[in-house]
Amino acid sequence: MEILSVQDALRGHPIPATQHYGFLLVPGFSLIGFSSALEPLRMANLASDNRLFQWSTISLDGAPAQASNGIAIQPDYALDEAPAFDTLFVCGSNPIPPRIEPRYLNWLRHLARQKTVLGGICTGSYWLARAGLLNGYRCTLHWEDTERLLTDFPDIIVSKHIYEIDRDRYTCSGGIAPVDLMVALIGLRTGRNEIAAKVSELMVCERIRSTQDSQRIPLRQQLGTSQPKLTEVVTLMENNLEEPLTKEELAQFIQVSVRQLERLFQEHLRCTPNTYYLELRLRRARQLLLSSNQSIIDVAAACGFVSVTHFTHRYRAYFSTTPGRERRIGQPPNARSAVGRPPVQIS
Structure with missing residues (x-):
């Protein structure tokens, strides 16, 4: 052909x-x-x-x-x-x-x-x-x-x-x-x-996108404004899921105070840095559970959880099911929507 x-x-x-x-x-x-x-x-x-x-x-x-x-x-x-x-x-x-x-x-x-x-x-x-x-x-x-x-x-x-x-x-x-x-x-x-x-x-498509268009919407576009410090810190989080960085380390990397860091997240993402970081780790864990053969203990370690017990507790609080049940069912959970979701508590 x-x-x-x-x-x-x-x-x-x-x-x-x-x-x-x-x-x-x-x-x-x-x-x-x-x-x-x-x-x-x-x-x-x-x-x-x-x-x-x-x-x-x-x-x-x-x-x-x-x-x-x-x-x-x-x-x-x-x-x-x-x-x-x-x-x-x-x-x-x-x-x-x-x-x-x-x-x-x-x-x-x-x-x-x-x-x-x-x-x-x-x-x-x-x-x-x-x-x-x-x-x-x-x-x-x-x-x-x-x-x-x-x-x-x-x-x-x-x-x-x-x-x-x-x-x-x-x-x-x-x-x-x-x-x-x-x-x-x-x-x-x-x-x-x-x-x-x-x-x-x-098909009521206002623009024909080319092969050069990227899949993900940049964070700055999602926020409707340019926030380079926030974009930088979220990128750091995404690249460090296995060994999560502390708030102090994140603030130091982007050269702001911890208070400024918390203010950025609260103002633009309506959550704390810890809450946002935990959500990234849990969503990555869900991907691994549903699409890989890694054991639950390996998934927990890959997403920065110190124990399976801690991982299971956080997973259930966010997705309303356990990692083991999630894998047995083999279907994505009905995660709560980002808007209006109660904050995930970090212990």
Whole structure:
């Protein structure tokens, strides 16, 4: 399959036939990611008055695939019944499971041998990496799972951009980032920027983001003002979860007094530095519990807790469940929202 550049299309290069996109729905896949990838293809057909794209869904054995929000989708094919695709996207799950069914990986390797273009949506890059299909490629995935991917595959190049197009690998982060990836691919596929722009307009997207856009909103943008000292200290916290720094050490690093440090957090984040730091550590612990095979004692140590008892007490206070139960259920907890959440007490 050849993906046209805009320049080739404008020179009269013939546009290829309808492209067939496949979407592999793994258990717990992100429904918003899948929908954000699918709808731009439908809009492109509408905007062009041509059937530029068709699509199919696949599950492991053809049984309904349940998304992370509980909604089930009846797929078109099982793995062993699926036809050839021009492009196949893995719609990754949240969280990434500790173990991936080998049949997924073998099938993806088979597609790669058939020269199928492969992509990952949300955490889909992890499936490709586990199958050994991202070696030498630049990729991205949801920012929460970047550390897991880098830990398990340290030689893979992972960016913080919302999407990456690297030869025959298309990857993007979660949420609505697939819209941006697909709009970019529609432009390449047709060689007509007006179709991509029309798709964006139909989807009420005020701006088409590029591959250079970052996933996370900078803290200064979240606050609505520039607070370099606060940004600096939060970065220090994020980089020192295993051995947490004291308030005095944090204040010294950014060259303010402890009182000034506390005032910054209270004024802009409506919490104390200790509360914010603890929340970072607990959320990191949840990621490790749901997406790794590390023991609970190792997770506790990796997130700066001196004992499993202390870790369990803090975890239950924040997530209303214990680490052990969290792992057994294997689903994200209903954490309290940041706004109006009672402060977590530090002992």
